[in-house]
Amino acid sequence: MTEQNAHAALEEQIDQWRAYVQRRRAISAADVDEMEDHLRGQVTDLTAGGLDDDEAFLVAVKRMGNLDDVSREFAREHSDRLWKQLVLVPDEPGETGRWRELGVVLALAVAAGIWVRILVDASGGDDVVVVRNAVFAVLPFLAGYFAWKRQVSWRVSATLLAVTAALALVVNLYPFEQGPDDGPGMTGFLAITHTPVVLWLLLGVVYAGGAWRSGARRMDFVRFTGELAIYLVLIALGGGLLIGLTVGTLSLVDIDIEPFLEDWIVPFGMPGALLVGAWLVEAKKNVVENIAPVLTRVFTPLTIVMLVAILVALLANGPLTAVDRELLILMDAILVLVLFLLLYSISARDPLAPPGIFDWLQLVLVGAALAVDAVALTAMLTRIAEFGFTANKVAALGLNLLLLVHLAWAAWLGLGFARGRRPFAEAERWQTQYLPVYAVWATIVVVAFGPLFAFA
Incomplete structure (x- = not known):
């Protein structure tokens, strides 16, 4: 050489x-x-x-x-x-610290389970109350874990706690109307579904150690979210198999453990899985990081095929006014999934690697998502013009507009990188800079939509 x-x-x-x-x-x-x-x-x-x-x-x-x-x-x-x-020496330091950290995680998981159990008892059998407040009963304990691990300042912790408490008051004290089948009305449903988005992005501030302006730490949180989702799926599959085998075995001897499952396993298992999964992500980062690029390369082409099939079905199904409302909601969910896949792909990519075929494949993915988003927006605007504004239509329209801006600029930056005219850092920076926009919109839906639409 x-x-x-x-x-x-x-x-x-x-x-x-x-x-x-x-x-x-x-x-x-x-x-x-x-x-x-x-x-x-x-x-x-x-x-x-x-x-x-x-x-x-x-x-x-x-x-x-x-x-x-x-x-x-x-x-x-x-x-x-x-x-x-x-x-790589055999005797790694810090093993005692890891066990101590696991002890803290398990203690917080038990505390979250107890809090969920209290919530279930206090709800008087009202499932809406449980669903509305479950996120407030679990995520603060996960935030407490990261606040302890990152040594977040008391000022930041107190501010986030105050915001969380304010959201809890809004969700529980607003006079939301009751919907059909004793479920929540539309504005109540929107508040329930958007509150976890706000709290999860607030959790990102704690995860970043209070340095919420740092693009690198925001991308770390994106990476953490993707890896946590993988661990939760694995835990759910393993736990579901174990519970199924246990229930099947005991049923053969006429022992019914379903009440025990409902009263204890579920209230403690769900927050426990979340906290233990978060600990596993922190302790075993290399395990998932090694398979993350593989996962993104497998699911990206599959998602492209799905988007193209959806687009063809929509265009071949007659006028856009005939598009069903439930189908539009499902399309929004698919677009959000595409956004998650894009974010996780960018977070898992080696920033020093030159552009390659997979970068062009991601451009195809974003382009297909933009086409589906354009069709969905057209259908929504058509329905609004024909039937008028409602809370769910405005929420869906706002989300689609946010996704349109996000994906369009991501496509422009991605094209510049793939052609060798822009650094990858610009595309990565755009993703992290845009994330707070979703938090702001979700907060508007939770706080303002109730009064704007008469809590219907």
Whole structure:
């Protein structure tokens, strides 16, 4: 290997190391610069002592002192590299801290379960009350875990707690009308469905350690959300199988455990799964990060096929005025799913990798989503012109307009990156900058739609 090639290989390794530190530890840019200077200084000293660039890099990473944990994780992820054996030591520090953290998570899970159980008893059998307040009974405990883990300031914690309490008062004290079958009316239903969106994005502030302006930490929260969803699906599948086998076995001996399931397993199992899943994401990030790119590459083409089929069905089904309201709601859900897939794909992508075929495939995905969104907007505007405004139509129209802006600019930035005219950082930055818009809209739906539409 020539000296020029060796130097290029060293620069590539340092770039990978820097990107890894930025992505996994959410360290400020200034700290990363300082760490990189230290690493380069170590490499320079070692090459002056007779080592070649590759050997000097291996030893320098090993000598990074306070970065032992980062180096160890970096080594584990890049297991094909020789220097894994130099960096990855068998006795990792912090195992006691991990068990202590798990103890905190389990204690919070039990507390959340108790709170849900109290809520069920206090509701007097009113399922609407339980559904309306379940999110307030669970998410604050998850926020408490991250506040403890990230050492969030009391000022930030108190502000978020006050906002959460205000939302709880709005949802419970507004005189929402009752809908058919003793369910909530439309504005009540919208409040119930949009409140979790607001609280989840507020949770992102806690997850970011209060640094909610940081685009990198917002993207970390997007990555966390996707990985948590994967863990929750796995936990649900495993738990459902275990419960099903238990119920089937005991039913053979005439033991009915369904009351026990309803009274104890469900109230404690659901918040427990959420908190334990969050802990698993934090403790075992490498497990899901290694399969995340595979998942996005599998589901992206499948989602494109689904969107194209939906678009063809809508256009071939006669005038848009004939589009069913439930179908429009389902289309909105599909578009939100596409948005999640886009966000997670961007969060899982190596920011240093050059544009490739998959980036063009994502452009096709966004383009198909934009076409479906345009058809849905046309159908909604047609229905509004014919039947007038209602709370659910305005909420759906607002969501579709937000998705249109988000996806359209994402497509423009993605096209620029795929053609080599824009850096990937611009496309990534747009995703994180736009996220608070959804929080603002969801808050408007929860707080303002009740009075605007007479709580109907």
